[in-house]
Amino acid sequence: MQLTKAQRERVESLLSQMTLEEKIGQMNLESPSIVGGFDVSFEELIEMVNDGRIPQEEFVKIMSTATRDFHEDDIRAGRVGAMMGDDPVKANELQKIAVEESRLGIPLMMGFDVIHGFRTVYPIAIAEAGSFEPDLFRRTASMAAKESRAHGVCWNFAPMVDVARDARWGRVSEGPGEDPYLASCFARAKIDGLQGDTSSKENYVAACLKHYVAYGACESGRDYNTTSMANSLLYNAYLPPFKAAVEEGAATVMASFNDLNGVPCTLNRFTLREILKQCWRFPGFVVSDANAIRECVVHGIAGDEPTAGVMAAQAGMDMDMGTEIYLNNLKQAVEDGRLDGAYIDEAVRRILSVKMWLGLFDNPYVPQTQIAANEVIPQSNLALALEAAEKSIVLLKNDDRVLPLDRSKKISLVGTLANKPEEVIGAWAMSWKPSDCVTILQGLKNSGAAVEYFPCGGPDAPVNEEEIAAAAAYGDVIVAVVGETVSMTGEASSKADISMPGEQREMLKKLLATGKPVVALLMNGRPMALDWEAEHLGTMVECWHLGIQMGNAVARVLLGDAAPQGRLASTFPRMTGQCPLYYNHPNTGRPGSKSKFTSRYLDAGFTELFPFGYGLSYTQFRYDGLCVADKGDYLAVSVGLTNTGERAGTETVQLYMQDVVGSIVRPVKELKGFEKVTLKAGESREVSLRLNKADMGFYNDRGEYLLEDGTFRIYAGGNSRDCLMQEITVNF
Ligand code: GLC
Numbered sequence: 001m002q003l004t005k006a007q008r009e010r011v012e013s014l015l016s017q018m019t020l021e022e023k024i025g026q027m028n029l030e031s032p033s034i035v036g037g038f039d040v041s042f043e044e045l046i047e048m049v050n051d052g053r054i055p056q057e058e059f060v061k062i063m064s065t066a067t068r069d070f071h072e073d074d075i076r077a078g079r080v081g082a083m084m085g086d087d088p089v090k091a092n093e094l095q096k097i098a099v100e101e102s103r104l105g106i107p108l109m110m111g112f113d114v115i116h117g118f119r120t121v122y123p124i125a126i127a128e129a130g131s132f133e134p135d136l137f138r139r140t141a142s143m144a145a146k147e148s149r150a151h152g153v154c155w156n157f158a159p160m161v162d163v164a165r166d167a168r169w170g171r172v173s174e175g176p177g178e179d180p181y182l183a184s185c186f187a188r189a190k191i192d193g194l195q196g197d198t199s200s201k202e203n204y205v206a207a208c209l210k211h212y213v214a215y216g217a218c219e220s221g222r223d224y225n226t227t228s229m230a231n232s233l234l235y236n237a238y239l240p241p242f243k244a245a246v247e248e249g250a251a252t253v254m255a256s257f258n259d260l261n262g263v264p265c266t267l268n269r270f271t272l273r274e275i276l277k278q279c280w281r282f283p284g285f286v287v288s289d290a291n292a293i294r295e296c297v298v299h300g301i302a303g304d305e306p307t308a309g310v311m312a313a314q315a316g317m318d319m320d321m322g323t324e325i326y327l328n329n330l331k332q333a334v335e336d337g338r339l340d341g342a343y344i345d346e347a348v349r350r351i352l353s354v355k356m357w358l359g360l361f362d363n364p365y366v367p368q369t370q371i372a373a374n375e376v377i378p379q380s381n382l383a384l385a386l387e388a389a390e391k392s393i394v395l396l397k398n399d400d401r402v403l404p405l406d407r408s409k410k411i412s413l414v415g416t417l418a419n420k421p422e423e424v425i426g427a428w429a430m431s432w433k434p435s436d437c438v439t440i441l442q443g444l445k446n447s448g449a450a451v452e453y454f455p456c457g458g459p460d461a462p463v464n465e466e467e468i469a470a471a472a473a474y475g476d477v478i479v480a481v482v483g484e485t486v487s488m489t490g491e492a493s494s495k496a497d498i499s500m501p502g503e504q505r506e507m508l509k510k511l512l513a514t515g516k517p518v519v520a521l522l523m524n525g526r527p528m529a530l531d532w533e534a535e536h537l538g539t540m541v542e543c544w545h546l547g548i549q550m551g552n553a554v555a556r557v558l559l560g561d562a563a564p565q566g567r568l569a570s571t572f573p574r575m576t577g578q579c580p581l582y583y584n585h586p587n588t589g590r591p592g593s594k595s596k597f598t599s600r601y602l603d604a605g606f607t608e609l610f611p612f613g614y615g616l617s618y619t620q621f622r623y624d625g626l627c628v629a630d631k632g633d634y635l636a637v638s639v640g641l642t643n644t645g646e647r648a649g650t651e652t653v654q655l656y657m658q659d660v661v662g663s664i665v666r667p668v669k670e671l672k673g674f675e676k677v678t679l680k681a682g683e684s685r686e687v688s689l690r691l692n693k694a695d696m697g698f699y700n701d702r703g704e705y706l707l708e709d710g711t712f713r714i715y716a717g718g719n720s721r722d723c724l725m726q727e728i729t730v731n732f
Helices: 005-017 020-026 042-050 056-065 072-076 088-101 125-131 134-150 170-174 180-195 231-238 240-247 269-279 292-299 305-315 325-336 341-357 368-373 379-392 440-446 465-474 504-513 531-536 550-558
Strands: 028-030 033-035 067-069 082-084 109-112 208-212 252-255 285-287 394-398 410-414 450-454 477-483 518-523 539-542 621-630 634-643 649-659 670-679 684-692 710-717 723-730
Touching: 005 341, 020 028, 020 325, 020 341, 033 042, 042 056, 072 088, 088 109, 088 368, 109 341, 125 134, 125 170, 125 180, 125 379, 134 180, 134 379, 180 231, 180 240, 180 670, 208 240, 208 269, 231 240, 252 269, 269 305, 285 341, 292 305, 292 325, 305 325, 305 341, 325 341, 379 550, 410 440, 410 465, 440 450, 440 477, 440 550, 450 465, 465 504, 477 504, 504 518, 504 531, 518 550, 539 550, 621 649, 621 710, 621 723, 634 649, 634 670, 634 710, 634 723, 649 684, 670 684, 684 710
Parallel strands: 028 082, 082 109, 208 252, 252 285, 410 450, 410 477, 477 518, 518 539
Antiparallel strands: 033 067, 394 539, 621 634, 634 684, 649 670, 649 710, 710 723
């Protein structure tokens, strides 16, 4: 995000004209409130339904009379800086009030959760990250930016770049997995996609990096729970994707709900002011998460809301999402001398700078022609959604090479997840339409395959024996879609048991008992504990929640029109109790082994089920001839790759390193590069990767980046477990 000199001057000139109230108004983010039909707050009403004080039917009746308050009077009075919403007509109406009826005519920022697509929903991030394709990350983000702007949204609350190592956490689905390097590549590419094309205001939006920071380290994988860690871990594992995205020019950052080492991130001076604004020189603004300033009282860091507001403003929190605590308390705090007005000016300067960069002062409206054009999804969007879905599919097992399916085979498709449009879109898809969604059933029908559908059961549906018998009678092969409903993933969806939900394991047992070949397709938003499945199923495909083109992508991969090339961006455990489980862990003094007195479980051993970076193809690859050469400021790594199978395939060659001895213990492996290579059957190629020595260091507890001479192990392979290795001594 770069402003011209003229833009900076416009910001200063505007700031100098603003009253204190108008400045504080810019720091207020509102969302349409549901009002009327009841005499308590909407939040209270929800509580009353949840705890049974009012029956569901009464709630429905009350809601039928409710309306939505878009805060028009507050906007007119200059008390709103940004609004949430995804409707272009309403956006134009509200914008008109702000621009033509408020004293200074400062336009609103319309923000919305566009996490993996606006209307053209593409794969959830944990899936897309597994494509290991930064150019794809960028292109899907660019598509989302254009669709957002076309609907009046100029601020996407994305990308979510929380590194997550605990699959019990529901928000694993929203982020790029467990590895800081892959997450940083994802973050950088998403910022470029969302913000990079400023040739026309229709092509870019302000991104919002979230959730800053270490939200994914919530204790026990339980959402909103406390986080605590050494600063060295914060710097080495959780900050990197944010740092990368700020370097790429991210315009805004959203602070996370969690407390970090005893201080809620919403008012954490160390992370917000010292790291983000001073050390990284972040030029944009920070917004709280929903209601988070109020929750600082609940955390117990502030005795009351006015104090929470003052502490947050002092810590570097520029915009208040959804509490109006800034609106109702900061003026008095400044007048009382409890808050230096300079904090207000800093926040408003940042907010106005982003609005100026977005071009909102020149033309904040969505043209009517665009609103009309929104009715039809461009073919290019559908093609990109299909490409992203295909590239995110991970082949986990194909023991008897049942896949790809022969088109002459009759398919019995089973599982309730296979025929529900709402289950393909994944968590945090907000502006989608069921009519746009291609289910797996529809995708197989579109492919012309001979397919019949038999529900048979699902995550929230009992096993149906008759349907299983009918499925066995019809199909030459049974394709069983199992996993999680979308509602089991995303925010506030942590699980204490991440094995197959409901009676799906029973269903699979009965399907296997029919004697027909069974292909298991997983639809889920997190790594799952699949020890039984992996032991008894010969064919397993991780299909995640792939968005509106899911069915077509799955059908193309099942039938061999596209080859599987996705890899896992998160480790799959054998059992839930192993969580958190991740590949880039320290060695410990007693690394897990078959010996008893080592780091292992009596009932789950010491290994993962499927490692980070893992995925199969419809062909096979061989690695040989790893060579590592010191070239001064970088290491030149080369490895031979051969396609030893009968089909073309795409392999993701991964480069890892281990700093064998460090002044603090270092992970047994760290991803430092990757390259996708497509080879024809029998083809060989030498793949070259570069590891800059400057990237071989780590941070200590004081945030100092250290490059320490010594022995390094360099690994190359198709996943984080199965690699060739060469040791080298490096002097920096
Ligand atoms: C939610 C989420 C955040 C989202 C925000 C606005 O609670 O934590 O990711 O952007 O509220 O919807």
